[in-house]
Amino acid sequence: MKAGPLATLTALLSLGFLLVPIVIVIIMSFSSASSLQFPPPGLSLRWYDSFFADPRWVEALLTSAILALVSSAIALVLGSLAAYAITRGTFRGRGWLEANFVAPMILPAIVIAVALYLFLARIGLLGSAAGLVLAHVILAVPFVVLIVGVGIRGLDPRIEQIAFTLGASRPQMLWRVLLPNLVPSLASAYILAFISSFDEVIVTLFVAGTWQTVPKRMFNELMLEVNPTITAIATIMIGLSLAAIAGVAAIAGRRGMRSMMGDGGS
Amino acid sequence: MSAAAPAAGMAPVRAAPRRRLGAGAYAMPLLAVMLVAFNLPILAMLAQSFLSPEPTVAHWAELVQTPMYLRVLGNTFWMAAITAGVCGLLGYPLAFWIRTLSGRAQLVALTLVLMPFWISVLVRTYAWIVVLGNAGMVNRALLGLGLVEAPVPFLYNTLGVTIGTTNVLLPFLVLPLLAAMMKLDERLFQAAATLGASQRAIFWRVFFPLTLPAFAAGILLVFILTLGFYVTPAILGGGRVPMIGNMLDVLINLMPRWELAAAISTLLLVATLGLFALYRVIGARGA
Numbered sequence: 001m002k003a004g005p006l007a008t009l010t011a012l013l014s015l016g017f018l019l020v021p022i023v024i025v026i027i028m029s030f031s032s033a034s035s036l037q038f039p040p041p042g043l044s045l046r047w048y049d050s051f052f053a054d055p056r057w058v059e060a061l062l063t064s065a066i067l068a069l070v071s072s073a074i075a076l077v078l079g080s081l082a083a084y085a086i087t088r089g090t091f092r093g094r095g096w097l098e099a100n101f102v103a104p105m106i107l108p109a110i111v112i113a114v115a116l117y118l119f120l121a122r123i124g125l126l127g128s129a130a131g132l133v134l135a136h137v138i139l140a141v142p143f144v145v146l147i148v149g150v151g152i153r154g155l156d157p158r159i160e161q162i163a164f165t166l167g168a169s170r171p172q173m174l175w176r177v178l179l180p181n182l183v184p185s186l187a188s189a190y191i192l193a194f195i196s197s198f199d200e201v202i203v204t205l206f207v208a209g210t211w212q213t214v215p216k217r218m219f220n221e222l223m224l225e226v227n228p229t230i231t232a233i234a235t236i237m238i239g240l241s242l243a244a245i246a247g248v249a250a251i252a253g254r255r256g257m258r259s260m261m262g263d264g265g266s
Numbered sequence: 267m268s269a270a271a272p273a274a275g276m277a278p279v280r281a282a283p284r285r286r287l288g289a290g291a292y293a294m295p296l297l298a299v300m301l302v303a304f305n306l307p308i309l310a311m312l313a314q315s316f317l318s319p320e321p322t323v324a325h326w327a328e329l330v331q332t333p334m335y336l337r338v339l340g341n342t343f344w345m346a347a348i349t350a351g352v353c354g355l356l357g358y359p360l361a362f363w364i365r366t367l368s369g370r371a372q373l374v375a376l377t378l379v380l381m382p383f384w385i386s387v388l389v390r391t392y393a394w395i396v397v398l399g400n401a402g403m404v405n406r407a408l409l410g411l412g413l414v415e416a417p418v419p420f421l422y423n424t425l426g427v428t429i430g431t432t433n434v435l436l437p438f439l440v441l442p443l444l445a446a447m448m449k450l451d452e453r454l455f456q457a458a459a460t461l462g463a464s465q466r467a468i469f470w471r472v473f474f475p476l477t478l479p480a481f482a483a484g485i486l487l488v489f490i491l492t493l494g495f496y497v498t499p500a501i502l503g504g505g506r507v508p509m510i511g512n513m514l515d516v517l518i519n520l521m522p523r524w525e526l527a528a529a530i531s532t533l534l535l536v537a538t539l540g541l542f543a544l545y546r547v548i549g550a551r552g553a
Contacts (some may be wrong), residue, residue, distance in 0.1 A: 001362075001365075001366065001452075001455050001465075001468065001469065001473055002366055002465070003359075003362055003363045003366045004465075006359075007359040007362055007363055008359075008363055010355075010356065010359035010360070010363075011359045011360045011362070011363030011364070012363075013356075014356040014357065014359065014360040014436065015360060015375070015378060015379070017356065017432075017433065017436075018378070018379065018382050018433065018436055018437070019378060019381075019382065020397070021390060021393030021394055021396070021397050021433065022381075022382060022385060022389075022390065022393060024393060024396055024397050024403060025389070025392070025393045025396055028396055028403075035401065035406070036396055036399070036401055036402050036403055036406065037403075037406060038403040038406070038407070078295050078296040078299060079296060081292040081293070081295060081296065082292065082293040082295075082296035082297070084289060084292050085289050085290050085291065085292040085293035085294075086293060088289040089288060089289040089290035089292075089293070090288065090289075090290070091288070091290040094290075097293060097297070100300060100304075100305070101296065101300060103304070104304060106538075106542060107494075107535065107538060107539075108491075108493065108494020108495075108511070108534060108535075108538055109494065109496070110494050110496045110510070110511040110514055110515075110531070110534070111308075111494065111531050111534055111535045111538070112304075112308075113496075113514075114311060114514050114518060114527055114528070114531040115307040115308050115310070115311040115531065116303075116307050117518055118307065118310065118311055118314060118524055118527075118528060119303075119306065119307035119310055119311075120307075122310070134299075134303045135303070137299065137303070138299075138300065138303050138304050141296065141300070145296075170289070174292075195384065199386040199387075199388070201386075201387075201388050201497060202496050202497060202511075205515075206515075206518065206519075215386065215388050218388060218392070219388060219497065219500075219501075222392060222395070222501055223500070223501070226395060226399060226401055230392060231396065234389040234392055234393070237385070237386050237388075237389050238385055238386075238389060241384045241385045241386065242381070242384075242385075244384065245380075245381070245384045
């Protein structure tokens, strides 16, 4: 089947519609003008300077980075162990358990935000660092359970059985056999969990109290005024996301090559 | 068989003796965290919608009797329908076109569709203020060229929210639809052509019906995802296009009416899960 002129035109417009705003924001972040003039009269880094010169933004960046590092690390450990249990376990209800772990990805974030707000308010953890980390762990877990689950399914279970036969305990097998084979999956899962936490805004708006993350600050500033500094922050966030998917794609590409050459799992 | 099995009194043949819980035990730490920080809060929210503090249906009654709440609910479903429709109109030709591309071009197009998928919704929503806002790029150009007297109100209305939601959700429709289109065998259409069908007839009578389940599933997925939107209507609606998410924000953070918020949030949860079950059924038919 070939695409007619009308279909081709609509397709190109749709593609433009998806990409143009992102491209424009990146260009505008390097503008020397303080208004949203296009094309920019000149190029400068003044909006990046004004971002890094503002201690409130730098603090928000630091909070976001630490929050994402900590919560995705917790999600990685708990989620990977759970992925192993679901993939290799023989107990009943594995499907339900996995569905429950993946649910935070499917439910509207606003529902989770309201539920966590009411819950954390009742137990007195609203606005606490612990409550914020817990919320981000819940939201990052689905990425880990799904990606590490796929990784384990791609490994030959006989390798694990051989380790048991040779006398390894289950923790020894996990640490010395499964873990080294899962490094690419674990890295991908960590990267995506990190980005999901770094970009998260809705649940954070509800439960963070006085903590400021970059997306939360950005959301609040947006509601007040159009400030070109935000184009610089937006571009930094775009750059981080693109670096992350490039990283994941590189990992997936290497594994693809390996499996094509008959090395590693099926 | 029935005589032989119990005779020896041995355990049924199984692999090596298992420890009591086996691998399943490793799900316990996450299960504990999820039960406390996810399942319990969801259930508590459900319970809270029926308490005040003694059991009551007063919050639910208030919800269905207050025109303002019903208007926001109706507006949310309306926005979801518009978004699903526009995504369908833009997404189908896009997926179709990508299918016709060859090798490298296809990979590039696919990457370009996939890329925004991973970029923050907040950033992509903000981008529309830069492009279409009153002081944005397009309006500055129009004013500068003398084509309009006052900025054109692209944003802070239904149009603005539709632009934002469609932009975020288009990849959710295109990617699964494209996957379904790629599975179709090109020889099927060659056969139809050999039998004398025109290109138009081949598309409408062979190609389109085969992609309809995936297309319907994609449209439903966009509809479901729009229902829970909060950031986009908050930024691009300018308070004029309230959706359920924004109403929840007001009920929690401003009013505050926690029990009512719990009831509305529960309603959104049930609607999402119900429609998601329907989505799985339609998706399974397409596969």
